[in-house]
Amino acid sequence: MKIIKNLEIKLILKMLSIVFCTNSFAEINHLPLVPLPSVIDYTHGNGWSGGVGFKAESAAVFHGSNHYEIYIKPEGAVQWRNGDNIFFWEGFDLNYAELGWRGLVKEKWLLEAGARHEIVIPSSRSETAGIDQLPHRGSHILGFFETKYSIGNGWRNWVSGRFMGGSNKYGWQAKVEAGHSFSRGLDNNKVEVILFSTFGNKDNLNNYFGVSEFDSTVSGLQSINLEGGYRSSGLNIIYRESMSKNIQITAKAGIELYNSEIEKSDLVGDASETSAEVSVVWTF
Numbered sequence: 001m002k003i004i005k006n007l008e009i010k011l012i013l014k015m016l017s018i019v020f021c022t023n024s025f026a027e028i029n030h031l032p033l034v035p036l037p038s039v040i041d042y043t044h045g046n047g048w049s050g051g052v053g054f055k056a057e058s059a060a061v062f063h064g065s066n067h068y069e070i071y072i073k074p075e076g077a078v079q080w081r082n083g084d085n086i087f088f089w090e091g092f093d094l095n096y097a098e099l100g101w102r103g104l105v106k107e108k109w110l111l112e113a114g115a116r117h118e119i120v121i122p123s124s125r126s127e128t129a130g131i132d133q134l135p136h137r138g139s140h141i142l143g144f145f146e147t148k149y150s151i152g153n154g155w156r157n158w159v160s161g162r163f164m165g166g167s168n169k170y171g172w173q174a175k176v177e178a179g180h181s182f183s184r185g186l187d188n189n190k191v192e193v194i195l196f197s198t199f200g201n202k203d204n205l206n207n208y209f210g211v212s213e214f215d216s217t218v219s220g221l222q223s224i225n226l227e228g229g230y231r232s233s234g235l236n237i238i239y240r241e242s243m244s245k246n247i248q249i250t251a252k253a254g255i256e257l258y259n260s261e262i263e264k265s266d267l268v269g270d271a272s273e274t275s276a277e278v279s280v281v282w283t284f
Contacts, residue, residue, distance in 0.1 A: 033104045037192045037240035042283040043081040052076040055279030062121040066269025075279045110148040134219040142166040171203030194236040201228035209265040221266040
């Protein structure tokens with residue numbers, strides 16, 4: 001009887017070790033590519049995954065405007081993961097949506113490339129700001145490339161650069177960032193603080209903030225022709241929390257300060273622009 005009892009105990013311990021090892025492997029396999037709240041990652045191991053939900057956003061009706069509105073928008077992404085590579089469609093609000101690839105290289109480099117759809121001044125918002133006579137700036141399909149680099153281990157501190165370019169009408173835009181994550185775990189929960197600066201060529205800055213002679217005639221705004229170069233600097237704070245296995249809540253707040261030449265545009269109502277949003281996403 002004693003021998004049988006010992007065998008039973010050993011069998012139970014063996015089964016428990018298998019269970020715990022399996023769970024441990026599953027948890028490791030379900031980790032995001034990098035533990036950063038700013039990087040959208042709904043994956044649970046290899047294969048298809050995604051998230052769908054909504055966000056409430058308080059923001060300027062377009063970049064530089066001093067007219068603010070509260071918007072309720074769809075939020076989410078569809079992703080397919082294979083090891084350290086994710087192919088994605090992120091952004092269900094077609095004013096800003098991206099289709100592309102994200103990959104982790106040698107644990108310290110996170111690379112992204114793809115296409116982006118963007119509307120500079122949505123026609124529905126130009127009326128809100130009282131500039132509905134201004135000709136529509138159009139929607140753009142852009143190509144983008146971004147690289148992030150982890151300073152030290154664990155992605156606590158990082159730097160990045162992003163380049164976006166499109167047609168001659170859109171031009172190109174560049175963004176450099178430096179971030180710090182307060183997360184101590186290997187998931188992408190908790191808080192991240194990001195400092196950034198943006199730059200653009202002449203076509204890009206005028207597409208956002210310029211007023212041509214024709215635009216001035218039809219809208220009554222003062223004409224202005226901007227030169228390319230430095231655009232803005234700012235700060236973003238992001239908080240992400242997994243309330244359960246399938247529910248994520250994200251809160252963001254940010255401020256952007258425009259350069260003195262951009263401030264002279266009649267499209268820019270203030271030297272600074274703030275934004276805040278809260279989103280709830282069900283992941284699958």
